[in-house]
Amino acid sequence: MSEIIKIKDIHKFYKNGKDSLEALKGVSFSLKQGEILAIMGSSGSGKSTLLHIIGAMDVADEGEIYLNGKLEEKYGVEPNATKIRSENIGFIFQAFNLIQDFTVEENVSLPLILAKEKSKEIRKRTKDILEWVGLAEKGRNPVTDLSGGQQQRVAIARALIN
Ligand SMILES: Nc1ncnc2c1ncn2[C@@H]1O[C@H](COP(=O)(O)OP(=O)(O)O)[C@@H](O)[C@H]1O
Ligand SMILES: [Mg+2]
Numbered sequence: 099m100s101e102i103i104k105i106k107d108i109h110k111f112y113k114n115g116k117d118s119l120e121a122l123k124g125v126s127f128s129l130k131q132g133e134i135l136a137i138m139g140s141s142g143s144g145k146s147t148l149l150h151i152i153g154a155m156d157v158a159d160e161g162e163i164y165l166n167g168k169l170e171e172k173y174g175v176e177p178n179a180t181k182i183r184s185e186n187i188g189f190i191f192q193a194f195n196l197i198q199d200f201t202v203e204e205n206v207s208l209p210l211i212l213a214k215e216k217s218k219e220i221r222k223r224t225k226d227i228l229e230w231v232g233l234a235e236k237g238r239n240p241v242t243d244l245s246g247g248q249q250q251r252v253a254i255a256r257a258l259i260n
Pocket of ligand 2 (some may be wrong): 145146147
């Protein structure tokens, strides 16, 4: 199976005046298609920092990131980062980060709207994924009507629709 993502010797420093905190001290791993990896560690050990870098929402200070075997020199750097996020990354946040003024369907279909999919295709895939997460009946509801667990399922559907 091919390598979906590989990171090599990732370092991240947070600077505060002349203080510098090394949040990531040379992290490396790779993932093949279909593999699942759980990253575990105590609070403050750098899990969120690592995920934000892999999610192209922050930039590493050192190290390399390969996507589908190709070295991405500008992984977390705009405008490339937006492209990587929309085409390759689904991110589920601890605090759901749903758009409060949108319905369930609107939140879930957003990645496809941004990817300029055809509206017929958007409707079909939104319907399918909402069925898959058990929220077929809630599509027209504002997300604020949903329970915490249901909102997290909307976030999962949004992360996986593309
Ligand atoms: N924006 C930031 N500025 C300065 N220090 C930060 C910032 N974000 C995280 N840190 C520090 O980096 C370390 C790793 O944090 P984080 O990645 O959030 O850990 P985890 O998610 O494993 O709890 C912690 O010591 C934290 O205080
Ligand atoms: Mg964290």
